[in-house]
Amino acid sequence: MKTGRRPTIDDVARHAGVSKSLVSLVVRGDSHVSPERRAAALRAVAELGYRPNAMAQGLVQKRTRIVGVLVSDLNNPFFADVIAGIQARARSLGYRVLMNTGDRIQQHEDEAIETLLQLRVDGLILGSPMMESAQVVRASKEVPVVVVGRPARAASVDSVADDDAAGALAVVKHCVSLGHRRIAHIDGGDGAGALERRRGYEEAMRKMKLSSEIVVGRGAYTEAGGYQGARELLERRPRPTAIFAANDLAAIGALNAIEESGLRAPHDISLVGYDNTSLAAMRHLSLTTVHQPRHDIGQMAVDLLIERIRGGRVKPRRVVLAPTLVVRSTTAPPPRERAPLSRAHRAPKSR
Amino acid sequence: MKTGRRPTIDDVARHAGVSKSLVSLVVRGDSHVSPERRAAALRAVAELGYRPNAMAQGLVQKRTRIVGVLVSDLNNPFFADVIAGIQARARSLGYRVLMNTGDRIQQHEDEAIETLLQLRVDGLILGSPMMESAQVVRASKEVPVVVVGRPARAASVDSVADDDAAGALAVVKHCVSLGHRRIAHIDGGDGAGALERRRGYEEAMRKMKLSSEIVVGRGAYTEAGGYQGARELLERRPRPTAIFAANDLAAIGALNAIEESGLRAPHDISLVGYDNTSLAAMRHLSLTTVHQPRHDIGQMAVDLLIERIRGGRVKPRRVVLAPTLVVRSTTAPPPRERAPLSRAHRAPKSR
DNA sequence: CTGAAAGCGCTAACAA
DNA sequence: TTGTTAGCGCTTTCAG
Numbered sequence: 001m002k003t004g005r006r007p008t009i010d011d012v013a014r015h016a017g018v019s020k021s022l023v024s025l026v027v028r029g030d031s032h033v034s035p036e037r038r039a040a041a042l043r044a045v046a047e048l049g050y051r052p053n054a055m056a057q058g059l060v061q062k063r064t065r066i067v068g069v070l071v072s073d074l075n076n077p078f079f080a081d082v083i084a085g086i087q088a089r090a091r092s093l094g095y096r097v098l099m100n101t102g103d104r105i106q107q108h109e110d111e112a113i114e115t116l117l118q119l120r121v122d123g124l125i126l127g128s129p130m131m132e133s134a135q136v137v138r139a140s141k142e143v144p145v146v147v148v149g150r151p152a153r154a155a156s157v158d159s160v161a162d163d164d165a166a167g168a169l170a171v172v173k174h175c176v177s178l179g180h181r182r183i184a185h186i187d188g189g190d191g192a193g194a195l196e197r198r199r200g201y202e203e204a205m206r207k208m209k210l211s212s213e214i215v216v217g218r219g220a221y222t223e224a225g226g227y228q229g230a231r232e233l234l235e236r237r238p239r240p241t242a243i244f245a246a247n248d249l250a251a252i253g254a255l256n257a258i259e260e261s262g263l264r265a266p267h268d269i270s271l272v273g274y275d276n277t278s279l280a281a282m283r284h285l286s287l288t289t290v291h292q293p294r295h296d297i298g299q300m301a302v303d304l305l306i307e308r309i310r311g312g313r314v315k316p317r318r319v320v321l322a323p324t325l326v327v328r329s330t331t332a333p334p335p336r337e338r339a340p341l342s343r344a345h346r347a348p349k350s351r
Numbered sequence: 352m353k354t355g356r357r358p359t360i361d362d363v364a365r366h367a368g369v370s371k372s373l374v375s376l377v378v379r380g381d382s383h384v385s386p387e388r389r390a391a392a393l394r395a396v397a398e399l400g401y402r403p404n405a406m407a408q409g410l411v412q413k414r415t416r417i418v419g420v421l422v423s424d425l426n427n428p429f430f431a432d433v434i435a436g437i438q439a440r441a442r443s444l445g446y447r448v449l450m451n452t453g454d455r456i457q458q459h460e461d462e463a464i465e466t467l468l469q470l471r472v473d474g475l476i477l478g479s480p481m482m483e484s485a486q487v488v489r490a491s492k493e494v495p496v497v498v499v500g501r502p503a504r505a506a507s508v509d510s511v512a513d514d515d516a517a518g519a520l521a522v523v524k525h526c527v528s529l530g531h532r533r534i535a536h537i538d539g540g541d542g543a544g545a546l547e548r549r550r551g552y553e554e555a556m557r558k559m560k561l562s563s564e565i566v567v568g569r570g571a572y573t574e575a576g577g578y579q580g581a582r583e584l585l586e587r588r589p590r591p592t593a594i595f596a597a598n599d600l601a602a603i604g605a606l607n608a609i610e611e612s613g614l615r616a617p618h619d620i621s622l623v624g625y626d627n628t629s630l631a632a633m634r635h636l637s638l639t640t641v642h643q644p645r646h647d648i649g650q651m652a653v654d655l656l657i658e659r660i661r662g663g664r665v666k667p668r669r670v671v672l673a674p675t676l677v678v679r680s681t682t683a684p685p686p687r688e689r690a691p692l693s694r695a696h697r698a699p700k701s702r
Numbered sequence: 703c704t705g706a707a708a709g710c711g712c713t714a715a716c717a718a
Numbered sequence: 719t720t721g722t723t724a725g726c727g728c729t730t731t732c733a734g
Contacts, residue, residue, distance in 0.1 A: 006493070008727055019705045024729060032703060051493070054469040055406040055415075056727035059710045064406075066466075074434060075629060080425040084454060096466045099450040103435060115417075115447045118405040119470075142357070142402070223629065256634040278426060278574065283607040284636060359711055370721045375713060383719060407711035410726045 007048040016044035027052060058120060067305060068116035069099045070109060072128045072149075072192065076221065076249055077277040078294065079127055082148060085298020086125060093306055095122070104222075106131050117142050123305040128192035128221075144308035146301045150193035151318055158304040160297050160319040161193060167290040167323035168200030169207065171244050171272050174288070174325055176208050179333045180242040180270060183213065186229030186254055188246035189220035197246050197274065215240060219250050226253025234261050241269060241334035248273035248280045251287055255330075266332035276326050286329035293321050358399040367395035378403060409471060418656060419467035420450045421460060423479045423500075423543065427572065427600055428628040429645065430478055433499060436649020437476060444657055446473070455573075457482050468493050474656040479543035479572075495659035497652045501544035502669055509655040511648050511670040512544060518641040518674040519551030520558065522595050522623050525639070525676055527559050530684045531593040531621060534564065537580030537605055539597035540571035548597050548625065566591060570601050577604025585612050592620060592685035599624035599631045602638055606681075617683035627677050637680035644672050 009027075013020045018037055025033055026041040027050075033041075044050070058064040067090055071079050083099070090097050100116060102109030109131045116124060117139065124139055128149035139145050140156040152159035175183045185201040188194025198216060205214045215236065219229030226245050233240055234257060243258075245251035251273030258265055265271045273280050276291035300319050307313055360378075364371045369388055376384055377392040378401075384392075395401070409415040418441055422430050434450070441448050451467060453460030460482045467475060468490065475490055479500035490496050491507040503510035526534045536552040539545025549567060556565045566587065570580030577596050584591055585608060594609075596602035602624030609616055616622045624631050627642035651670050658664050 009729095010727080020727095021706085021729075022704060025704090028729090034703065037704085049492075051465075051469055053410070053471060053727050054466075055409045055471055056710090057729075058406045059404070059410060059712090059727080060729045062710075074425070074431040075428055077426055077428070083425060083452065087452070087454065087459075091462075096462075097451065098466070098470075099452070100448065101434065101438070101450070103438065108438075111442075111447075114402075115405075115449070118402055119449075120404060120406055141400075223633070252633055252635065259634060279630070282574070282603055283610060284603065360713095361711080371711095372713075372722080373720060376720090379713090385719065388720080404711050407726090408713075410711080410728090411713045413726075 006053075007050045009050070009052070012041065012044045012048055012050045015048055016040040062120075063122050064120055065094060066096050066098055066119070066121045067123045067125060067302065068113075068119070068121035069097055069125045070112050070116070070127060070129060071099060071101045072109070072130055073104050073221070074101050076247070077279060078149075078247070078275045078292075080278075081294035082127060082298040082301075085295035086302050087298075088295075089299040089302035093302065095302070095306070102130065104130055106135075110135060113139055123309050125301050125305060130190065130192065144305055146305045146308075147192075148297060148301050151196060151320075152316065155316050158308065158317045158319070160300045160304065160321065161196075162290075162292040162297070162323040163320045164193060164196040164323075165200040165203060167274065167292075167325075168197060168244070169204040170323070170325040171274075171290060172201065172204035172208055172210075174327065174331065175242045175244070175270060175272070176210070178242075178270065178331060181210060181213055182215070182238060182240040182334075183210065183242040183244060184215040184217060184233045184236075184240035186217045186219035186226055186233065186243060186245045186250055188250065189218065189225055191221035191246070194221070194246055201244060219246055219253075221247050221249060223249050223253035223256070226250030226255075227257045228253075230254035230257035234258065234263075239269070242272070242331070243269060244272045244274075246274060248275045248277045248287060248289055251289070251330075252279060252285070255285075255287075265330045268335055270331040270334070272331060280326070280328070288328045288331040289326050290323045291326050292323050297321060357404075358401045360401070360403070363392065363395045363399055363401045366399055367391040414473050415471055416445060417447050417449050417470070417472045418474045418476060418653065419464075419470070419472035420448055420476045421463050421467070421478060421480060422450055422452045423460070423481055424455050424572070425452050427598070428630060429500075429598070429626045429643075431629075432645035433478060433649040433652075436646035437653050438649075439646075440650040440653035444653065446653070446657070453481065455481055457486075461486060464490050474660050476652050476656060481541065481543065495656055497656045497659075498543075499648060499652050502547060502671075503667065506667050509659065509668045509670070511651045511655065511672065512547075513641075513643040513648070513674040514671045515544060515547040515674075516551040516554060518625065518643075518676075519548060519595070520555040521674070521676040522625075522641060523552065523555035523559055523561075525678065525682065526593045526595070526621060526623070527561070529593075529621065529682060532561060532564055533566070533589060533591040533685075534561065534593040534595060535566040535568060535584045535587075535591035537568045537570035537577055537584065537594060537596045537601055539601065540569065540576055542572035542597070545572070545597055552595060570597060570604075572598050572600060574600050574604035574607070577601025577606075578608045579604075581605035581608035585609065585614075590620070593623070593682070594620060595623045595625075597625060599626045599628045599638060599640055602640070602681075603630060603636070606636075606638075616681045619686055621682040621685070623682060631677070631679070639679045639682040640677050641674045642677045643674050648672060 100112035217229035280287035451463035568580035
């Protein structure tokens, strides 16, 4: 496992018969070095298996070229693509990425951030953090912070998220165009952006003149949360004919509840998710959902971050990306009502 | 964003009117400090918002108390629980976790490890790495390494994985007990542990006296891989009556292919996955699969790692955890054959 | 273009 | 108990 202590830049210098600083220049790819010495240094590096100590570098340079990423929930495939976008962009800008997860537990999130902060990462990207805004602000006092998946509330923090209002409106319109009126929502509990998505739903319902049909079940951005929310909604009479879940995971949980009740989607009840994760795309599931440009979100987050790191921009930026409805197989016209009464004032509005 | 430079331990010491080392002791919780000075130091820490610089600490202490984790694929929910296990155990042992992902690309994996190594993490856990064994060995020269999800091949590396042979045998036995004989396998391509799983399948088939029925389709640990493999298998005549995919993701891909061919599982063809991820448990999917104790795997990985870090154990350890078959709804007796011929020598063996 | 020296923020002896 | 001192491994002036 180990052969004495690890070689330092001094060892390399001695081995190559040059000075420390010369080696330092070579290792970092500076061009103002004579070919011979460069070669000598490089050879020594290879022979000794020298690996620069990032801590020592960071200590003196006062930067690490590391962006820290906090992911609220690794179970949510939504983040996989966002992170891919982050990694790709960071790589091309010469930064490295280090992740940490909070398991959807605030205290863990705090610890995760603390770790990253103590390491002196150059910037922080928070993926749908559960943590309170105050914590985010606190972190932003130390280092540039970009929040992903929910709009930032603080002035010192950038954010990139999708337009929940637009997404929700598209969903509601789609359902209405199929003939639904009793369109219920399962919210994301205290998950990131859940409030915005819920408001988007309510607003959309009002826009479609369905204020009186607004019904929200309490959920979470998890399968279990969706299941709970659906149970609550399915007990209502009259039952909703369409359910709009706060994300795909919740939609799947809702689907479980629906099937458990002996109902089928979309025959008896239509179901819509949010995020267009790989789950939704599964042919077997084929969930109607809302697509967010995840990769772009990740890239944009890095761009904002680096911009702050480099330029010292101060003005906060709230980037909002347009979502798109993806119609698959879990939405269909509502089943015919037994009592024709409720069909009476159906708004024929469609898009 | 920033208010001048960050406070250092010197600032704290000056502010509190004590020495650096006193502050250092207090911050690290040393007990040999008088209450008054401790209080003074703590107050100064709070007032200045002091946060120890982990790089400086690491530099002098020659350890970071960080375990680095490489995750091959964030899309695979398998890792979420393993990581939860890692985090939990690491936390309780006073270590922090920093993750990195390689997107299933070898070069990225190498870079990810390099980042972690340059940061001088105390140990490395590699989650189902795609990288070659040589790379793993190279890393293990720098720092203790534990491989998760595939047996380590090198003497300097520990590993913790499940018993693929046992898992495969359970799957094959289950299928046989339902009356299947043409049980095909979709392998994991060059994914971690794919070879072992495939060998386990072949061995199991032989044990069940079905050597002549061994058929392997080329796949990967992804939905796309499973889809491809299934396409290949479904073209065969006679068609397999059961498919055993290398993991759940692949099984889902296979399911897509099956349904696309107008077949249904388990009515026309039985399907088994591996890993018992949250995907498999989805009621709507209800995939028969093999459960691995993911949380335990993560914990065990940390235990092995810390043991090496602390004690300097040298003897390699290969921990193998027992998997269990989880029978759900994608397996059933095979459809009746048109030609009764092939039913003639069905082995009635069951478990 | 190259080398010597100073110091990043912290801990670990060692003294006091 | 507490303060002083000497580095950890590296980069960065600043002379040569």
